[in-house]
Amino acid sequence: MSNTNWKMRSLIGSLGFAVLALPALAAEPxxxxxxxxxxxxxxxxxxxxxxxxxxxxxxxxxxxxxxxxxxxxxxxxxxxxxxxxxxxxxxxxxxxxxxxxxxxxxxxxxxxxxxxxxxxxxxxxxxxxxxxxxxxxxxxxxxxxxxxxxxxxxxxxxxxxxxxxxxxxxxxxxxxxxxxxxxxxxxxxxxxxxxxxxxxxxxxxxxxxxxxxxxxxxxxxxxxxxxxxxxxxxxxxxxxxxxxxxxxxxxxxxxLPAELYADNLRQFGVDIPPQELVAKALTSFAEIRNQMNITAGLIARERKLQDADYRAVIRELKKQQIPVEQVMPLYAERLNQIEAAVRQQGIVSLPSRKAVIRLATAAENAQQPAPHMSPPRLIGNTGEYGEFVLTTGMPPDASGKALVFDDFTHQAGSWTLTAHEARPGHELQFAKMLETGVSTARAVFAFNSVNVEGWALYAEAEMQPYEPLDGQLFALQARLQRAARAFLDPMVNLGEITPEGVKSFLMEEVGLSEGMATQEMQRYIFRAPGQATSYFYGYQRLMETRQAAEVALRRNFKRRAFNDFVLAQGLVPPALLRKAVMQEFVPSQQ
Known part of the structure; x- marks a missing residue:
């Protein structure tokens, strides 16, 4: 998630980790x-x-x-x-x-x-x-x-x-x-x-x-x-x-020394060489960019905008910033709209209770600048659930300059972020573990960032067809950002691009604010080198698994049943999930 925990790889011997274990709310087989x-x-x-x-x-x-x-x-x-x-x-x-x-x-x-x-x-x-x-x-x-x-x-x-x-x-x-x-x-x-x-x-x-x-x-x-x-x-x-x-x-x-960076990727769940990851991500970036220009063209025609390039349309839509006091009501409205579409389209089973969304404090902005899910405690839990924490910018630098985000506080940008961090993304992901129960081994020690972030990107993709055109454009922008991460992170750590080059690329080609591009660049080079690649790779692996299930089941494939099954597995890595889907889910549907 943007990120349930950047340093989850340090399970033993670190002070600040947050991990998951068997919840108290579910029956224990x-x-x-x-x-x-x-x-x-x-x-x-x-x-x-x-x-x-x-x-x-x-x-x-x-x-x-x-x-x-x-x-x-x-x-x-x-x-x-x-x-x-x-x-x-x-x-x-x-x-x-x-x-x-x-x-x-x-x-x-x-x-x-x-x-x-x-x-x-x-x-x-x-x-x-x-x-x-x-x-x-x-x-x-x-x-x-x-x-x-x-x-x-x-x-x-x-x-x-x-x-x-x-x-x-x-x-x-x-x-x-x-x-x-x-x-x-x-x-x-x-x-x-x-x-x-x-x-x-x-x-x-x-x-x-x-x-x-x-x-x-x-x-x-x-x-x-x-x-x-x-x-x-x-x-x-x-x-x-x-x-x-x-x-x-x-x-x-x-x-980092090459041996350390390779270990980072492995701990986050990326099991292919950096060069192969870069090649996959570059191709995906080009394909997503083409889709964005098609969607941006439709928006430009609809709104009579002079420049139909996706970068120009993003800049224009970002001008629809909303006052701080209206941000939370907007996200509450988006969540209601997304949940209505989930139920109507039969995408995944939802809880009856409301999800929690709140603005970050200034200190939370400093600790973790990107929007993220604050997970609940999952041992001894008595009914607490996760919180979607919406950050608003970077803390001031040494000169006193503060970088405020404009990436999430506008109408169109709220759709896909809500789907990612709240429902049907991370909030639902953690809630399902509470409600269905998974073993400590699968929730804590099988955890990797590839799997947890793969589900959240998959949730974005599930919701994209049911969003307005401007929401779809920013859903594609979010996917473009994740593809960019998957080649920029390895490239900057292999010395193939400078940190300044990373920042300018994200601002000019992806359309991020200076604040968001800065925290992204910092993520790649010192906050959590390698972690940012997990979103793209996790999404690809989960989509591969779904497509394999669809090929096996054809007309018998049921989306809600598949999605409920995936969530019930806990935070397991892609190989274990693929095995469970093909050996348990597919036979049960046939």
Whole structure:
């Protein structure tokens, strides 16, 4: 999603991840219960080394704990993970249930993938901790209105530990600096973070600190003020350390070592070489652009516009910006219209309750500039669902210049974004997991960005024929953007185009605002290199699977049945989904 989580690949050993597990709202089949017992082994490792992550899942018992940054945890994490892999392989040998066996294989692969990623990161990169981002993420998760009030109060204990006010703890800012110096001493040749990433972190810092204070002030949490006051001073000091110690070591070249970038693609679910991905995406870009010119021509004729080129028509339609106070009513109206079409056309089964859409805060804009789905906690869930968060721009840069988006706050652009982030896209995707129930292995450890984003683009395509012409043009623009991502991301990371070239291409050929093009470029080069390719590739793989089912079933193919089946599988990668469709769905329809 624009993005349910850019850093989902860091399942173990990272502070800020948000993952999914078996929801409490659905009945638990016997095989799922058995599978989840196996998954607990790996979840326990996650909880041990990232208790904040366990809490974000809804797991009890970790709300007051924080990640231990007082010492290097690499070897300890590897040791525990290898022990879990050995036990899972032992269980695999004696397991007879096909689905449980498949889940065991998923768990083993996830653990081995994570160890490989951690080893590569350690081999090449100097650790840089953006403490502002880290703490804002924890506060945002803990103080989410969907979280019970008693759990929100536990944030005080964490703040006191982060600030070093609790006996046995030292400030997280000090520990982050120590871990950096420790790795630098061990290997002076490690690559520093990209200079643009450090500069953006410094620019975002004030907005994130302000956002943390606002979250705490608006909550009903008591007694947070002393710890947060101490943290504010420590964060200010840490900012000076970053400028003095890290910025001079930052690298000017944004490119990752080839081995690391290839691993990124693999973790996000792209299982073909970058060059093959680029070739597919370039061809698709040209085909979509042709469709856009046809649609733009129809709009130009209808509205008597002088220039029928898709770029000119997009610029003209974007002028229909709406006031901020009317944005949410517009998106609520779009959602109602889309849901009516879904029901009328029999596209997919919808819940009777309403989806939630809200505007992002300034701090959320800084943390994650693109519109995105904020997923619900899926362990211990008592009826909470995901939220579509609509961002409005980039935070000010060092010069004070703020880049506001005009990409979503106009009439035509609201159609496909609603379909992607709300229904029948991500909001429905997460809701179905709550309502049907999937195993932890399939929801957490089989997750990859290709599958989750593939469904959202597929949802856009399902809705496009039922939208007005201007809505269809922006649906095609969104697909054009995803094709562009799939060649620009590899090209900029392979040194075949500059970051400035990426930005200008997105503004001139795709029609994005400067703010949107800037955050896109940043996504490719330091926010999440490789992740942006997953949208295009996931959509292609899901469409391949659907077409295979249609060829097998012909007149017996039923769209709603297919779409409901796909959602019921959880966040599994394309190969597993294709297997389930051909071995389970197709025979059931014949």
């Amino acid at each position: 016997a095989w799922v219960k058995k599978s989840n017992e196996n998954a607990k082994l790996l979840l326990n490792v996650v909880a041990k080394y990232s208790p904040e992550g366990a809490s974000s899942l809804g797991v009890d018992g970790f709300d007051e704990q924080i990640t231990d940054m007082s010492r290097d945890q690499f070897e300890a994490t590897n040791k525990d993970t290898r022990a879990v892999v050995a036990e899972l392989n032992k269980r695999l040998k004696g397991e007879t249930d096909a689905k449980v066996r498949q889940d065991l294989e998923i768990l083993v692969k996830a653990a081995e993938d994570q160890m490989r990623t951690a080893a590569l990161t350690r081999k090449y990169l100097l650790p840089f901790t953006d403490v502002n981002q880290l703490l804002f993420g924890v506060l945002r998760q803990t103080l989410d209105p969907r979280i019970p009030k008693e759990r929100q109060q536990t944030i005080v204990a964490r703040l006191e530990k982060y600030a070093g006010m609790t006996k046995g703890y030292r400030p997280i800012t000090v520990l982050a600096g120590e871990r950096l110096q420790e790795r630098l001493k061990a290997n002076p040749k490690l690559l520093g973070p990209y200079k643009g990433e450090v500069e953006q972190a410094l620019n975002d810092g004030p907005a994130l600190v302000k956002g943390m204070r606002e979250l705490l002030a608006k909550s009903e949490v008591k007694g947070w003020e002393p710890a947060f006051a101490a943290l504010e001073k420590q964060l200010a000091a840490y900012e000076k350390d970053v400028r003095a110690q890290i910025l001079p070591r930052a690298r000017a070249d944004h490119r």
